[in-house]
Amino acid sequence: MQAFTVHRGIAAPLDRANVDTDAIIPKQYLKSIKRTGFGPNAFDDWRYLDPGQPDADNSGRRPNPEFVLNQPPFDRATILLARENFGCGSSREHAVWALGDFGFRAVIAPSFADIFFSNSFKNGLLPVVLAENAVDELFRRVQAEPGLEIEVDLQTQEVRVPGGPAFRFEIDSDRRRRLLEGLDDIALTLQHADEIRAYEERRRREAPWLIVG
């Protein structure tokens, strides 16, 4: 997994609450059996004026000029600024893959939906939870100075704005460590293989109906 330490980049303001994963990557693109190639279809329904198809070339499509990620410099954004309950709805990890493929390394919001939140960590996308007023402040700064680069620092657990305040964020220590070091989750878990086997032994005795088949 890609490690995350410090990232500095343009932040794009996506000023909507409850952005769901259907919006981040619409269902027709979920038919892919790959993990990559979703970037051009991130936010597809909002981003283009004409409908798209999986496996099709997007270069001839009409971008929606109203959509923030079509407006330079936000088309080069690597940090997404969002509102509450970001990533709600479907569990599709494709949403995280699409954001990563677009170029995002971090999403900052007052709250995230659970599954999206944990999916992000598996893919080196850092979801940062900041208080509502901090997010408001970031929206104001970014909208006032488009192209403003902000810094997300996982080591110090801070979001920094040039010449402005630094906002501290909380993150669970285990997830932080895995992301900082870009560790392979499965390999780590398999270090506990003996414990898993011991658990299974015990459950076979105590609740034999569970380990059928």
Place this chain on the structure above:
Amino acid sequence: MSGKTLYDKLWQAHVVHEEPDGTTLLYIDRHLVHEVTSPQAFEGLRLAGRKPWRGGSVLAVPDHNVPTERRDLGIADPVSRTQVETLEHNVAEYGLRFFPMRDLRQGIVHVIGPEQGATLPGMTVVCGDSHTSTHGALGALAFGIGTSEVEHVLATQCLWQSRSQSMLVRVDGELRPGVTGKDIVLAIIGAIGTAGGNGYAIEFGGSAIRSLSIEGRMTVCNMAIEAGARAGMVAVDEKTIEYVRGRPQAPTGELFEQAAAAWRDLVSDPDARFDRVVELDAAGIEPQVTWGTSPEMVVPVSGRVPDPARERDPVRAEGMRRALSYMGLQAGTPIAAIRPDKVFIGSCTNSRIEDLREAAAVVRGRRKADSVKLAMVVPGSGLVKQQAEAEGLDRVFLEAGFEWREPGCSMCLAMNADRLESGERCASTSNRNFEGRQGQGGRTHLVSPALAAAAAVAGHFVEPAQLEG
């Protein structure tokens, strides 16, 4: 010390290892797999040279992409076909239990798990699908996961989890006639909001929940995720045990009785403490209809589309305005004046036999309104379809001008050929009314099966009891 909640009991029974910060390696008993969220997981497993830890825990089925008509022709869309074939190859390679598209037992993953007795009380159940919360209706800890976690469970039979907070949603009192599990859960989401359950595992309790059948409880738990909750669950009672008895993969004989004795303990202790308790009066719940693009945008069928001008929070008001514009609705419009173009009865929320009976009871002896272009019924599984046909429900629907289809997710998310065209309005028994969910530009109103059926007959939303004829 206070007693344990159902969630505490389920959690503690599955702890394999706990880190000092509380992050826990949790054992997974049952792993349900479908074609959309699994290909990359199997690919990852293969690339790392790993094998499934306990292949017997897996039950796999194609449901999202499958056609609901003319299965004999196979899947026309080559991209969909590849995805289903990829699942077929993966289950064959690793020798996993699988119901192919033409198997009578095939269906929506959350319908067939309980139907087969593959999901049982006391289990941890995961699937790369957010509506896995459905299985919590059996007193299981069931939740959706992403594809990386699917791979992780395949490889290790475990997941790293941190414990959720606990919420009790208690619905007490007697339900009005015609009010269903769907209406209860929509009313709950309306009350706490789509983010209201974030960070929580919700237990649904109270006399109104206990009065529901197991299938009704599944409808409620199914939409726990729409309230933002990690999991939804209902305590075990005798209904649960009778529901499970005799299912193909359930234990039998002495082992069943032994299991049932353990399952009876899967209730929250009387003195258990919850981090949050929400109470709803069952008698006050009316049949519900969503008007917007989030399940929390919901009102009773007798109500009106709300006015954003009266919303104080500017972000919410803007969300409401955007929803009204997307839905093509004016504030103040009576819900009863909204006229759907299509009606969809199906999805893992409402495609079980009782749902179809409830809809058929409304439709019987009536006809679909001419203004409704399409009314389709998509049973949740081949077995549900078979049962419905044995009861003659298919004829009730067909005679009323409805279509009777093969099982799958269908127009719940429109990954197959069943979808709304831009601007079309649908009365749907599914669980998400997000923009574009049922087809780009499509407009979804979430309702119970009875209300969907009534809308198909009347051509507008109406309480079934008020239908003429």
